[in-house]
Structure formats: structure tokens, C-alpha cells
Amino acid sequence: MRHQGPLRHRAAYVAFDRFPSSKGSAVHIAQMADELFTRFEGGLLAAIGGGDLPRYQREGTREVARFDAAIPNLIDRAEAFSGWVAAHLRPHWETLEVCHVRDPWSALPAVADGRRHTVVYEVNGLPSIEMSHTWPWAAPATLGKIRELERFCLERSDAVVVPSRVIGDAVRGLGVPEGRIHLVPNGADVRDRPERPAGAPERYLVYVGALQPWQGLDVLMRAFARLADLPGLRLVVCASVPERRAKPVRRLAERLGVAERVDWRFALPHHEVAAWLAHAEVSVAPLTGCARNLDQGCAPLKVIESMAAGVPVVASDLPAVRELMADGRHGRLVPADRPAELARAVRILLEYPEEAAAMGRRGRAHIEESLTWARSRARLTEVYRTLTRGR
Amino acid sequence: MNRCTVTTGFFVLGRCGRSAVAACPQCGRPVCGAHAGPNALCPECAAAQGYRTQDPHHPGWTRGYRREYYRGSSQSYNDGYWYSSFDEYDRGAFNPGDDYSYGGDWGPDDDTGFVDS
Numbered sequence: 229m230r231h232q233g234p235l236r237h238r239a240a241y242v243a244f245d246r247f248p249s250s251k252g253s254a255v256h257i258a259q260m261a262d263e264l265f266t267r268f269e270g271g272l273l274a275a276i277g278g279g280d281l282p283r284y285q286r287e288g289t290r291e292v293a294r295f296d297a298a299i300p301n302l303i304d305r306a307e308a309f310s311g312w313v314a315a316h317l318r319p320h321w322e323t324l325e326v327c328h329v330r331d332p333w334s335a336l337p338a339v340a341d342g343r344r345h346t347v348v349y350e351v352n353g354l355p356s357i358e359m360s361h362t363w364p365w366a367a368p369a370t371l372g373k374i375r376e377l378e379r380f381c382l383e384r385s386d387a388v389v390v391p392s393r394v395i396g397d398a399v400r401g402l403g404v405p406e407g408r409i410h411l412v413p414n415g416a417d418v419r420d421r422p423e424r425p426a427g428a429p430e431r432y433l434v435y436v437g438a439l440q441p442w443q444g445l446d447v448l449m450r451a452f453a454r455l456a457d458l459p460g461l462r463l464v465v466c467a468s469v470p471e472r473r474a475k476p477v478r479r480l481a482e483r484l485g486v487a488e489r490v491d492w493r494f495a496l497p498h499h500e501v502a503a504w505l506a507h508a509e510v511s512v513a514p515l516t517g518c519a520r521n522l523d524q525g526c527a528p529l530k531v532i533e534s535m536a537a538g539v540p541v542v543a544s545d546l547p548a549v550r551e552l553m554a555d556g557r558h559g560r561l562v563p564a565d566r567p568a569e570l571a572r573a574v575r576i577l578l579e580y581p582e583e584a585a586a587m588g589r590r591g592r593a594h595i596e597e598s599l600t601w602a603r604s605r606a607r608l609t610e611v612y613r614t615l616t617r618g619r
Numbered sequence: 620m621n622r623c624t625v626t627t628g629f630f631v632l633g634r635c636g637r638s639a640v641a642a643c644p645q646c647g648r649p650v651c652g653a654h655a656g657p658n659a660l661c662p663e664c665a666a667a668q669g670y671r672t673q674d675p676h677h678p679g680w681t682r683g684y685r686r687e688y689y690r691g692s693s694q695s696y697n698d699g700y701w702y703s704s705f706d707e708y709d710r711g712a713f714n715p716g717d718d719y720s721y722g723g724d725w726g727p728d729d730d731t732g733f734v735d736s
Contacts, residue, residue: 235669283663301714
């Protein structure tokens with residue numbers, strides 16, 4: 229196909245996230261943006277770039293624009309991103325029907341006055357809560373300003389999409405009316421069992437995801453220290469972030485004397501992570517019981533993807549996790565921040581491999597029945613349909 | 620033989636790899652017949668033409684862009700508050716380089732989302 233002049237899009241998806249990347253958020257963006265662009269015959273994806281990602285990409289009627297300015301201060305960067313988004317939406321202002329955003333700085337230019345498009349604000353978390361964990365030096369007053377910004381954007385959005393009921397409650401708490409909140413859960417694709425990854429240990433537990441403090445890697449390391457008597461058992465950490473981010477967890481593992489039994493993999497592509505999941509004895513999601521996970525809520529893709537891979541899951545017993553899996557049926561739910569409980573649940577599953585395998589099978593069936601990406605995408609399309617009806 | 624080096628794909632990226640028929644007059648990369656646009660522009664340069672892009676490596680870019688955006692957006696949203704609400708004290712908490720915050724140092728290999736699962 230010969231490329232014509234500038235494209236004019238009917239849909240845009242804006243995310244302050246690198247795309248593509250090895251993180252769960254990228255999988256989510258790929259699914260949601262693909263659904264949006266399928267429905268509107270193309271569209272503009274505005275995301276973060278950098279590295280060797282091209283600044284612009286065209287695939288037929290789809291366009292990817294990547295913001296790659298190296299601005300170290302997060303607020304400066306977020307505001308510059310906002311400006312960049314505004315400049316990228318401007319050429320499409322007359323044709324745009326739906327703009328789907330994921331955070332307040334992406335939302336600001338989209339909810340501007342004089343727009344004819346509808347705005348779908350997808351809330352996977354609230355920076356006003358989450359940033360107090362990632363940036364502990366941020367003053368409460370600063371976080372208050374971020375909350376106001378969220379409120380402002382949410383108020384002006386036509387629909388708010390949330391991946392879990394807990395996040396829905398948090399959004400409702402910010403004053404968004406019930407009728408505007410739509411639950412679109414995360415999903416996973418159930419595939420054939422992939423081949424065992426090269427170099428995989430005989431028996432291993434697996435952790436998949438990023439390494440922020442609220443992920444509970446410290447709890448997992450302490451629990452793993454209690455399983456030192458199990459011969460040959462290893463822990464594989466498939467971190468979605470660069471290696472230097474692992475420093476604090478690695479130091480802790482050394483101090484606990486488990487470092488020798490932990491294998492690290494960094495920023496693996498999605499299909500390789502699926503293979504590590506599929507051959508693990510147990511997948512662990514030790515999320516901590518902090519405000520980020522409890523008040524704001526989360527929708528841990530690692531729990532869904534583990535079940536899709538047919539692996540029993542041991543996860544923290546948090547409301548957001550309970551929405552996805554049942555204790556004793558798809559794995560075990562254990563109290564958050566309790567290494568001894570976590571270790572015990574893992575030990576029991578290892579001692580009853582047949583029951584563990586049955587849990588894995590039930591988890592897989594549960595995903596097939598109710599948590600596939602196809603289902604999530606159908607729900608999202610329903611949201612778009614409701615919004616654009618009569619326009 | 621020169622191969623087309625245009626990036627293809629959406630979630631899983633690759634290189635086109637077909638035989639090149641031209642070089643993009645703007646960036647010089649080889650492009651195949653399918654990817655050569657008007658005046659043999661590569662898709663990246665052709666897409667960039669549709670937007671008013673500036674050189675983000677220029678030191679004045681961030682500040683100038685931000686200021687211009689404040690001015691423009693406070694007019695279009697009829698509300699200047701949002702764009703001047705974060706003062707230097709607020710911003711200071713989000714400077715990378717200290718080991719205290721998880722955000723800590725920041726490098727080009729880092730993702731930059733606000734919320735991660």
C-alpha cells in the first residue's frame with residue numbers, strides 16, 4: 229500500500245507508558261487499543277518511546293506516535309507529554325470520535341472544551357495513591373493536587389473503565405456517578421502448553437512482574453527462606469523491569485541466604501514469560517496489604533496469566549485478587565505480608581501435586597470460561613457502542 | 620542488496636526486510652516499494668510530517684514547550700489553574716537520582732507509567 233499524506237483518525241488511544249514493552253500494562257494496551265482501532269478502522273496510539281523504538285510508525289490505517297524526550301523530573305515529563313499529546317490530537321480534532329486515555333496527564337488534553345469526541349478514561353490505578361508509594365518524598369499537599377487533577381479529568385470524561393470492582397469503588401469515591409463506571413476486567417489468552425524454557429530448573433516457583441515494594445517480593449523472599457529444606461526447589465523471578473531495579477531485592481535475598489537458589493530473568497518477551505509460567509510448580513503473587521493494593525485496588529495480570537497457563541496460584545488474600553480467583557479452587561489465598569503463611573501454602577501444594585495440578589486445570593478452565601481477552605474486548609466495544617450511539 | 624529497515628508490527632515489532640527500492644530523502648534509510656510513500660518518504664518521516672514536531676534534544680524544548688502549552692491550554696480550557704498548580708517544591712519530590720524513592724534513578728531503559736501491575 230502506498231502511503232498517502234497525513235491520516236485523519238476517528239479514534240485515539242493515549243498512554244503514558246512505553247509501548248511495546250515487557251510489562252503487563254503493554255499487554256493491556258495492545259488488547260484495548262487493538263479493539264478500539266478495529267472498531268474505528270484505524271487510529272492513533274500515542275505512547276512513550278525511547279530506546280530503539282521509532283518515533284513514528286504506520287501500519288495501514290494505524291499510527292503509533294512515541295514521546296521520547298528525556299526529561300528526568302516526572303512532573304516535568306508528564307506535563308511535556310500532555311503538551312505533546314495536545315499537539316498530536318490537534319490534527320484529528322475534527323474527525324476524532326473516541327479518545328481513550330489511561331492517566332490524568334493523557335486525559336487533560338483530551339477533555340478540553342470544544343471537543344466533539346467522547347473520552348473514555350481507563351483507570352488502572354490512581355497516581356494520587358500510587359505515587360505516594362513510588363515517590364515517598366512527595367508531600368501530601370502535592371498528592372492532593374494530583375488528586376484534584378484526577379477528579380477534574382474524571383468529571384469531564386464520558387465513561388470510566390475499570391479493571392476491578394475495587395478500583396471502581398475508588399473511582400466512585402472520587403465522585404464519578406455509578407452509571408458512568410464500566411467494569412472491563414483484564415484477560416488472558418489460553419494457549420497450548422509452550423515448551424519448557426531452556427535452562428529451567430527441575431522444580432521451581434515463579435514470580436512474574438515488576439519489583440516495586442507493593443509487589444511483596446520481600447515477603448516472597450522471606451517465605452522462600454522457610455522452604456530451604458526442600459531439595460532442588462528454586463525460585464525464578466521473571467522481572468518485567470531492567471536488572472538494576474532488582475538491587476534491593478537481591479540484597480535482601482543475600483541477607484536471607486536464599487540468593488543462591490534464586491534465578492533472575494529480566495524483561496523477557498511475553499511468550500517467554502508464558503513458558504516459564506507453564507512449567508512452574510506454583511506461581512506466587514505476594515501483593516502487600518498497602519493502600520495501593522487495598523484502597524486504590526489493582527487487577528494483577530500475573531494472577532490471570534498464571535491461571536491461563538494452568539499453574540496453581542498462591543496469592544495474597546486481597547479483595548482485588550478475590551475477584552479473579554477462589555481459595556482452594558484455583559490455588560490458595562493467604563493473608564498478605566505473612567511469609568510463614570505464604571511458605572506453608574506453597575509447601576502444601578508441593579506436597580499434594582495431584583491436587584495442585586487439579587487447581588491448575590480449574591484455573592485454566594475458569595479463564596477460558598470468564599476471563600479471556602476476547603470477553604474483555606467485547607465489553608469494551610459495548611462501552612464504545614453505548615457512548616457513540618446517536619452521535 | 621539493501622533491505623528495507625522500516626519497523627513493522629504493533630505489539631511484536633520487527634523489520635520489514637524486503638529489498639529496498641529507494642532511500643528516504645529525509646532520514647536516508649532504505650525503503651521497499653510497499654513502504655515508500657510520496658517522494659519516497661519512509662512511513663516514520665511521512666507520519667511525522669502530519670504533526671508539528673520539534674527537536675526534543677534541544678535544551679530549550681521542554682521549558683519552551685511547557686510554557687507555550689500552559690498559555691495555549693489555559694485559554695482553550697479557560698482555566699489556567701491546572702497548568703500552574705505544581706510549584707518547584709512539588710516538582711522537587713519527583714527528581715530522580717536519589718536512592719530513597721523507588722523512582723530513584725531514571726534511565727532510557729525505564730518505563731515511565733504512573734501505575735504498574
